[in-house]
Amino acid sequence: MSKGSEQNINPQTNNNTVEKNSRELIAGFSKFNREERIRLLQNWLGEDLALELNSFLHSNPEFQTIFSEFSENYLTNYYLPFGVVPNVLINNEFHLVPFVMEESSVVAAASRAAGFWAKHGGFKTEILGTTKKGQVHFMWSGTSELLNASFSELKEKLITETDSITKGMRNRGGGISNIELLDLSSKIDNYYQLDVSFDTADAMGANFINSCLEKMAHVIEVYFSNFEDDGTLEVIMSILSNHTPESVVKCSVQCEVKDLKAMSGQYSAEDFARRFSLAVKMAQHDVSRAVTHNKGIYNGVDGVVLATGNDWRAIEAAGHAFAASSGEYRALSEVDINEDGQFTYSLKIPLAIGTVGGVTKSHPMAKVALKMLKNPSANHLMEIIASLGMANNFSAVASLVTSGIQKGHMKMHLSNMLNQIKATDEQKEKAFEYFKNREVSYSALNKLLNN
Amino acid sequence: MSKGSEQNINPQTNNNTVEKNSRELIAGFSKFNREERIRLLQNWLGEDLALELNSFLHSNPEFQTIFSEFSENYLTNYYLPFGVVPNVLINNEFHLVPFVMEESSVVAAASRAAGFWAKHGGFKTEILGTTKKGQVHFMWSGTSELLNASFSELKEKLITETDSITKGMRNRGGGISNIELLDLSSKIDNYYQLDVSFDTADAMGANFINSCLEKMAHVIEVYFSNFEDDGTLEVIMSILSNHTPESVVKCSVQCEVKDLKAMSGQYSAEDFARRFSLAVKMAQHDVSRAVTHNKGIYNGVDGVVLATGNDWRAIEAAGHAFAASSGEYRALSEVDINEDGQFTYSLKIPLAIGTVGGVTKSHPMAKVALKMLKNPSANHLMEIIASLGMANNFSAVASLVTSGIQKGHMKMHLSNMLNQIKATDEQKEKAFEYFKNREVSYSALNKLLNN
Numbered sequence: 051m052s053k054g055s056e057q058n059i060n061p062q063t064n065n066n067t068v069e070k071n072s073r074e075l076i077a078g079f080s081k082f083n084r085e086e087r088i089r090l091l092q093n094w095l096g097e098d099l100a101l102e103l104n105s106f107l108h109s110n111p112e113f114q115t116i117f118s119e120f121s122e123n124y125l126t127n128y129y130l131p132f133g134v135v136p137n138v139l140i141n142n143e144f145h146l147v148p149f150v151m152e153e154s155s156v157v158a159a160a161s162r163a164a165g166f167w168a169k170h171g172g173f174k175t176e177i178l179g180t181t182k183k184g185q186v187h188f189m190w191s192g193t194s195e196l197l198n199a200s201f202s203e204l205k206e207k208l209i210t211e212t213d214s215i216t217k218g219m220r221n222r223g224g225g226i227s228n229i230e231l232l233d234l235s236s237k238i239d240n241y242y243q244l245d246v247s248f249d250t251a252d253a254m255g256a257n258f259i260n261s262c263l264e265k266m267a268h269v270i271e272v273y274f275s276n277f278e279d280d281g282t283l284e285v286i287m288s289i290l291s292n293h294t295p296e297s298v299v300k301c302s303v304q305c306e307v308k309d310l311k312a313m314s315g316q317y318s319a320e321d322f323a324r325r326f327s328l329a330v331k332m333a334q335h336d337v338s339r340a341v342t343h344n345k346g347i348y349n350g351v352d353g354v355v356l357a358t359g360n361d362w363r364a365i366e367a368a369g370h371a372f373a374a375s376s377g378e379y380r381a382l383s384e385v386d387i388n389e390d391g392q393f394t395y396s397l398k399i400p401l402a403i404g405t406v407g408g409v410t411k412s413h414p415m416a417k418v419a420l421k422m423l424k425n426p427s428a429n430h431l432m433e434i435i436a437s438l439g440m441a442n443n444f445s446a447v448a449s450l451v452t453s454g455i456q457k458g459h460m461k462m463h464l465s466n467m468l469n470q471i472k473a474t475d476e477q478k479e480k481a482f483e484y485f486k487n488r489e490v491s492y493s494a495l496n497k498l499l500n501n
Numbered sequence: 502m503s504k505g506s507e508q509n510i511n512p513q514t515n516n517n518t519v520e521k522n523s524r525e526l527i528a529g530f531s532k533f534n535r536e537e538r539i540r541l542l543q544n545w546l547g548e549d550l551a552l553e554l555n556s557f558l559h560s561n562p563e564f565q566t567i568f569s570e571f572s573e574n575y576l577t578n579y580y581l582p583f584g585v586v587p588n589v590l591i592n593n594e595f596h597l598v599p600f601v602m603e604e605s606s607v608v609a610a611a612s613r614a615a616g617f618w619a620k621h622g623g624f625k626t627e628i629l630g631t632t633k634k635g636q637v638h639f640m641w642s643g644t645s646e647l648l649n650a651s652f653s654e655l656k657e658k659l660i661t662e663t664d665s666i667t668k669g670m671r672n673r674g675g676g677i678s679n680i681e682l683l684d685l686s687s688k689i690d691n692y693y694q695l696d697v698s699f700d701t702a703d704a705m706g707a708n709f710i711n712s713c714l715e716k717m718a719h720v721i722e723v724y725f726s727n728f729e730d731d732g733t734l735e736v737i738m739s740i741l742s743n744h745t746p747e748s749v750v751k752c753s754v755q756c757e758v759k760d761l762k763a764m765s766g767q768y769s770a771e772d773f774a775r776r777f778s779l780a781v782k783m784a785q786h787d788v789s790r791a792v793t794h795n796k797g798i799y800n801g802v803d804g805v806v807l808a809t810g811n812d813w814r815a816i817e818a819a820g821h822a823f824a825a826s827s828g829e830y831r832a833l834s835e836v837d838i839n840e841d842g843q844f845t846y847s848l849k850i851p852l853a854i855g856t857v858g859g860v861t862k863s864h865p866m867a868k869v870a871l872k873m874l875k876n877p878s879a880n881h882l883m884e885i886i887a888s889l890g891m892a893n894n895f896s897a898v899a900s901l902v903t904s905g906i907q908k909g910h911m912k913m914h915l916s917n918m919l920n921q922i923k924a925t926d927e928q929k930e931k932a933f934e935y936f937k938n939r940e941v942s943y944s945a946l947n948k949l950l951n952n
Contacts, residue, residue: 075595075619079587080612087585091597095872105561106866108580113556120582121600122608127580128601128808128866129559131572134538136530144526146542149572150579152860153812157573161531168526187783187790237786238779245789260907267905286779287901293792328689328737332638335688337822338696339638341744345818352814357579361604362813363803367796370821371788377828409603415557415579421546450738454718456711467570 084124091125113414120409132357132415133157134422138164139172140437147438148419149353156349158465159445160438166313170305173440175433178298181227182402184259184290186244186267190274192281194233197242201231204273208244211269212262219258224251226262244270247296252428254360254404256290263288294368294402295375301436302396303444310393315452323393325451326385330395333381343381343443344373347397350442354435358423359409359416368400383443397440401432464490473499535575542576564865571860583808583866584608585873589615590623591888598889599870600804607800609916610896611889617764621756624891626884632678632747633853635710637695637718637739641725643732645684648693652682655724659695662720663713670709675702677713695721698747703879705811705855707741714739745819745853746826752887753847754895761844766903774844776902777836781846784832794832794894795824798848801893805886809874810860810867819851834894848891852883911941918946 082090092099103126108114118124130150135157138145147164149157167173190197208229216225228247235241244266248259267288274283307323314322333343348366355362373382383397405428410416420426423434449455464485468478477499484498533541543550554577559565569575581601586608589596598615600608618624641648659680667676679698686692695717699710718739725734758774765773784794799817806813824833834848856879861867871877874885900906915936919929928950935949 075616076587080609091585091873095869099869102865102869105559105564106583108556110556117580117582119605121584121602121605123584123586123600123612124582125585126583126866128583129568129578129580129864131568131575132557132577132579133572133574134542134576135574136527148576149574151572152810152864153814154570154572158531161574165526183789185787185789187780187787189779234787238782241783241786243787243789257907260905264905264907286776286783287898287905289790289793289901289906291789291793292796293789325737328640329638331689332692332737335692336636336638336685336694337826338634338636338694338742338744339740341818341822342740342742345743345814348814348818359603363604363796363799363817366814366817367792367799367821370818371792371825371830374822374825374830375788379822379825413580413603414553415577418546418550418553422542447738450740454711454715454738455740456708456715 080123084118087123087125116412116414120413130356132419135160135164135353135438135441137161137168138434138437138441139168140433141175142172144168145434146422147354147434148357148422149438150356151349151353153349156353156442159449160350160353160441163441163445163448164437167303167305167441167444170309171303173433173437174302174304175436176300177429177432178300178398179296180249180429180432181296182248182250182255182259182290182294183296184246184248184263184288186246186263186270186285186288188242188244188267188270188283188285189240190242190281190283191240192277194235194242196277196280197231197233200273200277204270205229207273208266208269212265215258215261215265219251219253219255222251224249224253224255224258250404250428252405253407254364254402254410254428255407257407259290260288263290292364292367292402293371294400295372297368297402297432298372298398298400299432299436300396300398301433301440302394303440304392304394307387307391307393313448313452317452322448322452323387326447327387329447329451330381330383330385334384335380337379340373340380343383343447344370346446347382347399347439347443349446350438350440351399351401351435353442354431354438355403357416357419358403358405358431359411359413359419360403361408365401365403368402372400383440395440395444397436397443399436399439401435403431403435404428405431464495467492467495471495471499531573535569538574538576567863567865571864581807583870586611586615586804586889586892588612588619589885589888589892590619591884592626593623595619596885597873598805598885599808599873600889601807602800602804604800607804607893610900611801611804611892614892614896614899615888618754618756618892618895620763621760622754624884624888625753625755626887627751628880628883629749629751629849630747631700631880631883633699633701633706633710633741633745634747635697635699635714635739635741637697637714637721637736639693639695639718639721639734639736640691641693641732641734642691643728645686645693647728647731648682648684651724651728655721656680658724659717659720663716666709666712666716670702670704670706673702675700675704675706675709701855701879703856704858705815705853705861705879706858708858710741711739714741743815743818743853744822745851746823748819748853748883749823749849749851750883750887751847751849752884752891753845754891755843755845758838758842758844764899764903768903773899773903774838777898778838780898780902781832781834781836785835786831788830791824791831794834794898795821797897798833798850798890798894800897801889801891802850802852802886804893805882805889806854808867808870809854809856809882810862810864810870811854812859816852816854819853823851834891846891846895848887848894850887850890852886854882854886855879856882911936915941915946918943922946922950924950 106126135147230245232243267285311319333339386394557577586598681696683694718736762770837845
């Protein structure tokens with residue numbers, strides 16, 4: 051709303067905590083309850099707003115309380131379609147994978163690739179590591195020699211003094227696995243880090259890691275206050291890192307080139323393999339293509355990340371930074387065609403996720419999603435997520451090098467529409483013929499079938 | 502489900518289109534209707550599943566139809582909390598910003614920064630560009646000289662032959678703004694691109710761009726078939742790029758250092774400014790910190806991106822690749838404290854979003870979100886999204902360099918709980934004192950207040 055529209059935004063409320071202290075600012079907004087927030091919005095969005103927002107609430111009060119407590123200044127629930135990708139064969143076990151995504155044709159694309167690979171050995175995965183890291187970032191005005199000399203004594207203290215915080219995690223097989231002192235003073239004068247490695251078992255572990263680090267910050271402050279003649283130590287911040295190049299899963303698929311016929315459209319299996327391979331190499335050498343190539347991977351990744359209540363911003367940031375780690379942003383996947391005619395496609399992707407804690411176990415639908423996956427360990431969920439990333443990317447690149455993305459997109463869209471209206475085979479044939487070179491839409495389809 | 506569990510997953514259905522052709526694979530799954538999909542899941546997730554999934558459907562059939570058609574293999578709706586960040590002052594205009602996020606305390610963090618900056622001039626933004634790009638990736642076995650020599654004639658053809666596709670967009674002020682021929686044969690033998698620039702007005706423009714590019718691919722194939730004695734041209738793929746370094750918005754805030762007192766916690770305003778500045782510099786020089794720093798920006802960005810029905814995978818991929826464009830992944834924001842004691846914090850972020858097309862205008866809540874923002878142009882939405890990114894990041898870094906993220910997080914969490922139970926001032930004081938060094942939880946709070 052524009053300046054001076056005070057009257058319009060004034061909530062009609064008797065609550066004393068609601069106060070307005072300026073012409074522009076709505077003071078005390080965070081103390082408004084949901085009703086007051088909506089009343090305020092209603093003054094300029096119309097009287098029907100409350101009714102519309104309320105229609106998105108869940109009918110089960112227990113569930114609804116959970117949703118309304120997930121975040122501050124809550125108004126209502128935002129819906130995203132929750133679907134399923136079937137036939138995902140991973141390490142010889144079939145999965146029906148829950149998937150949350152607003153973009154149409156992503157589920158269809160992932161399903162197509164999953165179905166194809168299920169007939170050719172499926173996805174093979176390997177956990178390359180699960181180490182997460184966090185840092186205490188600090189300034190030290192003394193010599194690095196003194197820091198280094200103190201470090202082994204200090205390290206022991208850091209372990210001992212975080213004992214009570216790490217106890218529960220140690221019982222679950224996790225904990226602090228390493229502490230290093232990093233000298234970054236060549237980048238910023240006096241800048242050092244405690245670089246701490248963690249294993250967090252089935253949890254994403256953000257709270258655990260941050261609690262450990264904040265305690266460690268306190269420990270080094272106290273420790274170095276004894277050396278004040280030699281230098282001053284100032285902690286700037288203590289925080290986990292979402293850069294997780296040591297929490298990585300590898301996923302790969304393999305078949306004979308000739309088996310690719312089912313995906314090769316108008317091309318021979320050999321031509322398809324060659325074109326697919328070129329497309330992936332282009333994504334390894336050209337940033338414009340690399341970004342979109344990886345975006346296709348994350349279409350598959352994020353669908354499962356959201357469904358299981360994990361944090362997609364963390365996953366995306368980690369993945370794209372990892373893609374840039376060579377100094378040039380490039381594709382996360384690789385292709386190989388060997389002399390024996392074996393086609394291998396593989397993906398390495400950093401994933402720091404959890405199957406306990408946070409939203410994972412409190413969101414009713416995330417619970418269903420995990421149940422659909424047989425309540426997997428965090429490691430197994432990494433494998434599933436990577437497989438979906440690869441499935442979606444494989445399907446996208448396959449479309450790009452054959453019929454093109456538009457045709458594929460529109461055809462899938464049309465196919466779904468026809469299924470939804472329970473079209474007959476004759477109607478389907480008619481529609482596919484008609485829309486070969488025309489824009490697909492519901493109204494055009496209706497017109498066609500009713501003529 | 503594991504191999505051989507055929508009986509468990511066999512949907513009890515009379516629909517002839519449902520067939521199973523192997524012990525493992527569920528054939529024809531995409532032709533199952535929603536009921537059949539759920540029945541299949543029910544066989545191993547329990548009879549209550551349908552009831553639970555159905556409870557997430559919308560009561561308005563018109564809305565529900567929209568949601569069920571967003572994506573394939575649809576089961577139900579996934580809920581994310583939809584809230585609001587108040588007091589967002591951007592270029593002298595106040596906004597109430599719709600926000601969708603599963604992570605608690607993000608809305609509170611953004612609101613805190615928005616409230617602070619509203620009292621100090623607010624966010625100033627500038628659109629640095631809105632150009633989106635796409636490429637026709639092709640192999641050419643002839644000389645680059647011949648390609649170059651043909652290019653000006655070809656360029657004209659490409660414009661003319663996409664005329665019917667671009668007409669509507671040109672009427673809305675967009676269209677093709679440039680076409681370049683890029684020689685990438687030093688990276689991959691024979692690899693060239695048509696690198697095409699687009700303006701897409703208020704649309705994200707994916708379908709428009711891809712349709713133009715696929716048409717262009719056809720045009721160059723036909724054109725170079727006349728040169729077959731000189732070389733062969735093979736288009737590998739034609740696709741928009743999510744790398745959008747020319748669709749960028751800059752956002753900045755500025756105040757006197759002394760005004761930072763309200764954010765400086767236990768520190769003086771000067772110390773806070775110095776520590777904040779160091780924290781940002783660390784994120785410019787250390788990748789571990791940079792990733793998390795930018796993740797905090799995207800906590801703010803994605804909340805608005807989701808609420809308005811835009812594609813967060815595209816936004817994330819573009820932003821993190823942009824952060825890596827110097828060859829080293831680094832913070833997207835910068836800080837400056839000048840000699841006159843002026844503190845300036847700024848952010849440059851690539852955003853390719855739309856306010857028409859796609860989910861934007863079909864999702865009932867995305868429509869409400871856009872209405873809350875007064876149905877902004879795509880450019881104005883870029884400004885709003887960038888401001889929220891900056892708001893959340895500013896608040897996160899401010900917490901990190903003062904009380905630490907855990908304390909801040911837990912305190913906000915406690916504050917929300919106390920508001921929700923309508924605690925008295927006395928109860929609040931008691932609770933804040935009690936939880937100073939204790940883990941915050943509902944049960945602990947209940948116990949405390951009932952004693």
